[in-house]
Amino acid sequence: MTFDEIINTISTPEMIRLIENGKPVGKERHHHLMSADEQRLNLAFYAKAAREHVGWDGFSAANKQAFMQNVEQLYNRISAPKNQDNFINDVFTRTGQYIEDRHFSVDKHHGGAPKPERSVGRNFAKLTNKPFAYRCLGGEYKKDAEGNDLQNPDGTRCPIWEIGTMKTPSGEDILVVSIPDFNNRANTYEDWQQFIETFDQAYFGNKEKWERGRIILDVRNNKGGEDKPLDHVAKRLYGNLVNTYKRCEMRDTPLSDAMLHTHGAYKEENYAKDNLRKEDLLTRRHFSNTTQPLFDETGIYYPFNPEKGFNGRLDILIDRDVGSSAESAYTSFYHHPNTRYIGENTAGMQQYTQGTFYMPCGCEMRVGVTRLTYYDKEGENIEVNGHKPDINCAGFKYDAMAVALGTPRDEGRIAKRDTNEPIRGKEIYAEYDPQATADPRKAYYARYLEQGLKQIEAANQIRQNLPTRNQGR
Numbered sequence: 001m002t003f004d005e006i007i008n009t010i011s012t013p014e015m016i017r018l019i020e021n022g023k024p025v026g027k028e029r030h031h032h033l034m035s036a037d038e039q040r041l042n043l044a045f046y047a048k049a050a051r052e053h054v055g056w057d058g059f060s061a062a063n064k065q066a067f068m069q070n071v072e073q074l075y076n077r078i079s080a081p082k083n084q085d086n087f088i089n090d091v092f093t094r095t096g097q098y099i100e101d102r103h104f105s106v107d108k109h110h111g112g113a114p115k116p117e118r119s120v121g122r123n124f125a126k127l128t129n130k131p132f133a134y135r136c137l138g139g140e141y142k143k144d145a146e147g148n149d150l151q152n153p154d155g156t157r158c159p160i161w162e163i164g165t166m167k168t169p170s171g172e173d174i175l176v177v178s179i180p181d182f183n184n185r186a187n188t189y190e191d192w193q194q195f196i197e198t199f200d201q202a203y204f205g206n207k208e209k210w211e212r213g214r215i216i217l218d219v220r221n222n223k224g225g226e227d228k229p230l231d232h233v234a235k236r237l238y239g240n241l242v243n244t245y246k247r248c249e250m251r252d253t254p255l256s257d258a259m260l261h262t263h264g265a266y267k268e269e270n271y272a273k274d275n276l277r278k279e280d281l282l283t284r285r286h287f288s289n290t291t292q293p294l295f296d297e298t299g300i301y302y303p304f305n306p307e308k309g310f311n312g313r314l315d316i317l318i319d320r321d322v323g324s325s326a327e328s329a330y331t332s333f334y335h336h337p338n339t340r341y342i343g344e345n346t347a348g349m350q351q352y353t354q355g356t357f358y359m360p361c362g363c364e365m366r367v368g369v370t371r372l373t374y375y376d377k378e379g380e381n382i383e384v385n386g387h388k389p390d391i392n393c394a395g396f397k398y399d400a401m402a403v404a405l406g407t408p409r410d411e412g413r414i415a416k417r418d419t420n421e422p423i424r425g426k427e428i429y430a431e432y433d434p435q436a437t438a439d440p441r442k443a444y445y446a447r448y449l450e451q452g453l454k455q456i457e458a459a460n461q462i463r464q465n466l467p468t469r470n471q472g473r
Helices: 003-007 012-021 027-031 034-050 061-076 086-100 193-205 207-212 229-240 254-260 268-273 324-331 400-405 444-462
Strands: 135-141 157-167 173-178 214-218 247-251 291-296 313-318 339-343 356-358 364-366 370-373
Touching: 003 034, 012 034, 012 254, 027 086, 027 229, 034 061, 034 254, 061 086, 086 356, 135 193, 157 193, 173 193, 173 207, 193 207, 193 229, 214 400, 229 324, 247 254, 247 444, 268 444, 291 444, 313 324, 313 400, 339 400
Parallel strands: 173 214, 214 313, 313 339
Antiparallel strands: 135 157, 157 173, 247 291, 247 370, 356 364
């Protein structure tokens, strides 16, 4: 059978039904012996969902062709029962590397070619033997259900963040902000209050000293999650709001819509936090079958504010573990005039988001049906490739912190950074309230998704010469 014939063994209505009714299964299911028919169903489901990826049309022709050919070969060779774990491993080993998105996943498997091991050291907060001149100002650690500190196998604690100061042998004063874990807290002021207060006290209490010296932000080993602490630091140092998220697009089809509405933003406990009820949610019936913008903020640009921002030097330490919201450490500070990135390529899993559901076999699957874009030089090419550092330590086994401390404060800095497209937005200076919601990642919150979806639905109705009316879900 051809690829198109395979994915058409499941109709779109049946695919939507499977997505909406999908449920996780217990660990014992992973050892389940799948029949040939189960394998065919799950492979067709997987291929049809992957083909729905919002970035599919932009993937290289070679990768698209290789993905489809391998699906065909796998499907046409199914003949006997197979262990479920082995089935999923074989499918992803043969096909996952051709999806140009590391957020694309099935269980523990992620899209894109395998990334090399990180080689530029552990996050500074994780070190037990810190420089003698370092003084810790505060930090928090992961807790278990009883409130006890979680420990690594070697007996050390698991830090979420740590802030401290040090003075180099040459007398340079440095504020060190280390955040190895974004995934342990909600994205609220309350959850990050201690971090915010510790940073503000350290930063504002000695701002002129840090401007004469340096701030080092270490996000090595951070694989993403929420971004409240990073958002806070960026806005303080920028003296303004930031340009992290420029545009969000979605694949406007019935199938992508179904995927979107299984994501966390549409879990009742989450949209209730957005002051939405089930009857407030839109029921979509009209689709363009094209890629449409959910929001577009290219008309707004937040400049660096030299009067309120940080006019000193900022070093950001990155490695191959840095992905998703942690990669915002790159894009959030891209327009700061004195930022320098040290370490190695980031993971390259930042832009594609949304669409988390379960396959018929119960394996969690994640497909990008929305896509964020940014003002940065790599633009659309960041996925899988990652962001490049200004000072590359990869392969040399040099610790990025040691390189930062041993490199003159201006060496390797880029005076003016290029963007992936001209900045034409109206310049806006705005006040920042730390207790406000973090920079709204509008592909993550139902209250923002609903606004964009209603606009798309209304536009589709106009195109189809139908009366516009918002209807509850």
